[in-house]
Amino acid sequence: MKLMYDLPEQDERAFLAAVGEGEKRMYCLPYNIEVDRFVSGWMVFTDQYIYKILDGELKEKFKMSELSDFSTENLYGSCAFYAKQNGVSRLLCRFISGRNLPRYSVMVKACEILAEGGSKEPLTNSEPERYCPKCGRPFVLHTKICPFCQDKKETYLKLWRMTRGLRLMMLFPLIAAIFSVIFRFVVPAVQRYAIDNFIVPEFGIERGSVGAFLLVVVAIVVLDVFHRGIDVIKQRMAAYSGNKFTMMLRALLFEKIQNLSMASVQQKSAGDLMGRINNDVSTVQSFITGNLPTYFAQAFSFLLALVLLLCLDPLMCLFVFIPLPLTVFIIIRFWTTVRQRNIHAWLITTRTNRHLQDILNGIRVVKSFGSEEREIIRFEEHTERQAAQDESNAKLFDTVFPLLGFALRLGNYMIMLYGNLKVFAGSMTIGALNQFNSYATIIYEPLMQITAIPRNISAFLTSLNKVFEILEEEPEVADIELPIDISIEGDISVRDVTFGYDSYNPVLEHINLEVKQGEMVGIVGHSGCGKTTLINLLMRLYDVTEGAIFIDDVNIKDISQNALRSQIGVVLQETHLFAGSVRDNIRYSKPFATNEEVIAAARLANAHDFIINLPEGYNTMVGEKGYSLSGGERQRIAIARALIHNPRILILDEATAALDTETEKLIQDAINKLTKNRTTFAIAHRLSTLRNADKLLVLDRGKVAEYGTHAELLAAKGIYYKLVMAQQRAALQKQG
Numbered sequence: 001m002k003l004m005y006d007l008p009e010q011d012e013r014a015f016l017a018a019v020g021e022g023e024k025r026m027y028c029l030p031y032n033i034e035v036d037r038f039v040s041g042w043m044v045f046t047d048q049y050i051y052k053i054l055d056g057e058l059k060e061k062f063k064m065s066e067l068s069d070f071s072t073e074n075l076y077g078s079c080a081f082y083a084k085q086n087g088v089s090r091l092l093c094r095f096i097s098g099r100n101l102p103r104y105s106v107m108v109k110a111c112e113i114l115a116e117g118g119s120k121e122p123l124t125n126s127e128p129e130r131y132c133p134k135c136g137r138p139f140v141l142h143t144k145i146c147p148f149c150q151d152k153k154e155t156y157l158k159l160w161r162m163t164r165g166l167r168l169m170m171l172f173p174l175i176a177a178i179f180s181v182i183f184r185f186v187v188p189a190v191q192r193y194a195i196d197n198f199i200v201p202e203f204g205i206e207r208g209s210v211g212a213f214l215l216v217v218v219a220i221v222v223l224d225v226f227h228r229g230i231d232v233i234k235q236r237m238a239a240y241s242g243n244k245f246t247m248m249l250r251a252l253l254f255e256k257i258q259n260l261s262m263a264s265v266q267q268k269s270a271g272d273l274m275g276r277i278n279n280d281v282s283t284v285q286s287f288i289t290g291n292l293p294t295y296f297a298q299a300f301s302f303l304l305a306l307v308l309l310l311c312l313d314p315l316m317c318l319f320v321f322i323p324l325p326l327t328v329f330i331i332i333r334f335w336t337t338v339r340q341r342n343i344h345a346w347l348i349t350t351r352t353n354r355h356l357q358d359i360l361n362g363i364r365v366v367k368s369f370g371s372e373e374r375e376i377i378r379f380e381e382h383t384e385r386q387a388a389q390d391e392s393n394a395k396l397f398d399t400v401f402p403l404l405g406f407a408l409r410l411g412n413y414m415i416m417l418y419g420n421l422k423v424f425a426g427s428m429t430i431g432a433l434n435q436f437n438s439y440a441t442i443i444y445e446p447l448m449q450i451t452a453i454p455r456n457i458s459a460f461l462t463s464l465n466k467v468f469e470i471l472e473e474e475p476e477v478a479d480i481e482l483p484i485d486i487s488i489e490g491d492i493s494v495r496d497v498t499f500g501y502d503s504y505n506p507v508l509e510h511i512n513l514e515v516k517q518g519e520m521v522g523i524v525g526h527s528g529c530g531k532t533t534l535i536n537l538l539m540r541l542y543d544v545t546e547g548a549i550f551i552d553d554v555n556i557k558d559i560s561q562n563a564l565r566s567q568i569g570v571v572l573q574e575t576h577l578f579a580g581s582v583r584d585n586i587r588y589s590k591p592f593a594t595n596e597e598v599i600a601a602a603r604l605a606n607a608h609d610f611i612i613n614l615p616e617g618y619n620t621m622v623g624e625k626g627y628s629l630s631g632g633e634r635q636r637i638a639i640a641r642a643l644i645h646n647p648r649i650l651i652l653d654e655a656t657a658a659l660d661t662e663t664e665k666l667i668q669d670a671i672n673k674l675t676k677n678r679t680t681f682a683i684a685h686r687l688s689t690l691r692n693a694d695k696l697l698v699l700d701r702g703k704v705a706e707y708g709t710h711a712e713l714l715a716a717k718g719i720y721y722k723l724v725m726a727q728q729r730a731a732l733q734k735q736g
């Protein structure tokens with residue numbers, strides 16, 4: 001998110017005149033409401049002052065050290081940025097909500113740090129920017145693509161490089177298009193010959209020339225067959241090269257998405273990624289193999305028709321162009337409107353889809369609150385808005401196209417008038433007039449189509465950029481150049497680790513932890529204190545902000561991600577079973593595991609007994625649309641899956657939280673078997689689950705609050721002690 005805008009020239013001058021020496025400019029944000037009118041003002045934050053600048057003048061200046069209690073308030077349609085100055089509440093500025101509220105929310109935190117004389121490094125923010133820095137319009141959802149400012153040349157170049165190997169194939173539709181155009185132009189010329197020599201009354205068809213006439217007719221038919229034959233070949237080649245291209249692009253995208261970091265995949269929804277792989281790739285492909293040769297053919301036929309018309313009759317050629325200014329005027333007006341409407345329509349569709357996705361994902365909640373009726377009404381509102389938009393678009397198209405057609409016909413009318421006069425005067429043959437008229441009609445065709453070109457190009461470019469955006473994303477968590485493929489023993493050392501998903505909001509601070517090979521560490525703490533985050537860092541789903549994590553004295557940043565993750569086994573609270581058999585799910589991380597290995601892992605996980613009682617044993621299909629397993633059964637499959645590659649480090653993140661006590665016992669028993677000789681991290685709410693832990697780590701607000709054995713922590717009578725007591729009381733109450 002952008003926190004440092006550039007000041008316009010006059011405002012920059014005003015700022016430079018006001019700013020003191022040695023002050024550091026940290027942030028600069030726009031504000032746009034002053035009392036009750038819209039303005040275009042700026043708030044510049046230095047390490048010592050906040051400057052409020054409007055229209056080239058310094059309006060106000062606030063001393064950072066006098067300010068405290070920064071806040072933002074969301075009013076109806078506008079927002080305000082407040083602070084206390086020497087204890088008195090003051091309004092610093094007002095702005096329109098939406099794009100600026102998140103920025104000022106960061107400023108609340110940033111100013112607090114500055115006012116207290118804290119760090120003078122500007123905060124950065126991982127929240128993706130949602131507005132184009134150049135033109136201020138919103139980006140295409142989930143992307144950094146501005147449909148108005150996209151760099152077309154750069155994109156075309158990248159595409160060109162990508163089509164290596166397919167170019168010859170893609171060239172063919174273009175060549176075919178040229179031939180098809182040429183045949184089309186030859187037909188009216190042959191017709192002219194037929195009319196002038198055989199049909200016109202003066203000549204009539206003489207007996208002897210019937211054969212010659214038939215020959216001409218056959219020639220026309222043959223030309224037409226050629227024309228269509230080439231079209232068929234062209235379409236087939238286009239389909240072939242198009243499919244090759246699509247396959248290549250989809251494979252590339254999928255591979256890339258697999259290697260992106262967690263953070264960036266989380267920012268993009270599954271729906272969005274699916275859209276890019278399916279729809280955007282299709283749009284790109286159909287443009288390259290469909291629209292592009294068409295445009296090319298049309299440009300070519302326009303030029304050819306123009307040359308031929310000039311050769312046939314330069315004066316009459318002028319009439320062709322008389323309606324042009326009117327047409328161009330209509331077309332340009334139409335473009336602008338269509339463009340705006342498309343953006344609008346696109347926004348409405350996105351909103352409808354988002355609503356739909358939201359409701360379908362949360363259908364259980366909807367049903368359990370009995371709010372189906374309300375959701376139906378809300379959805380109807382969305383679709384009505386969309387329908388209204390579509391309808392008015394259709395109306396526009398249906399009015400403009402006949403109008404355009406008429407404007408263009410004006411030229412034909414004039415040609416008819418003037419041409420016929422020439423025919424009467426004997427200076428032109430009917431055949432020639434017919435030929436001229438055919439070419440004039442051809443020349444208008446591309447003009448009619450021109451309206452759709454910018455829209456298609458824009459849709460194509462947007463889709464292409466969405467594809468490239470993924471392909472070119474630098475994974476945040478990347479392997480070093482020569483990563484180490486270590487075979488892990490299991491000593492883990494977390495050294496002074498600080499991490500936050502946003503830089504100004506650390507989730508973990510200065511964590512230190514030493515775990516010996518084979519030890520089991522229980523991690524305890526309130527929900528949201530950072531337990532899962534610590535695990536995420538250990539698996540290197542995210543990189544630490546400060547400090548480092550070592551496994552067997554090797555920094556995990558130097559270990560290849562593959563080696564690291566293949567030696568860590570994870571069981572989470574929610575088990576995702578992939579569509580496939582139980583066996584496939586167990587050997588997910590080791591696809592070539594033998595049957596014996598699968599069964600051994602299942603036995604260890606206490607899963608073998610229930611699996612052989614399933615309708616088809618290990619071959620039972622599970623996952624979406626498959627056989628429904630209970631939570632405990634799924635969890636045991638998950639444990640078997642974690643075990644199959646005999647991991648050196650085991651992670652259990654609330655693995656038993658969703659289970660009843662009875663099932664938990666069964667699973668606990670399996671877990672106890674697993675943890676032997678493996679370094680284990682277990683997160684659990686029910687502390688009784690952690691009684692086998694060698695050490696317990698109590699996290700509190702991102703810091704290590706307590707660390708030691710069960711007995712030590714009980715004796716210390718701290719947080720852990722309180723938690724244990726509270727759970728025992730709750731358990732007693734339940735029994736009593």
Ligand SMILES: Nc1ncnc2c1ncn2[C@@H]1O[C@H](COP(=O)(O)OP(=O)(O)O)[C@@H](O)[C@H]1O
Nearest residue numbers: 266501507525526527528529530531532533534
């Ligand atoms: N992907 C994420 N992006 C931003 N913040 C996150 C993300 N995941 C977790 N958090 C935040 O980090 C904090 C710690 O979360 P987490 O480690 O999941 O807690 P715990 O597992 O202890 O319940 C919470 O405040 C949570 O809102």
Ligand SMILES: [Mg+2]
Nearest residue numbers: 531532533653
């Ligand atoms: Mg958690």
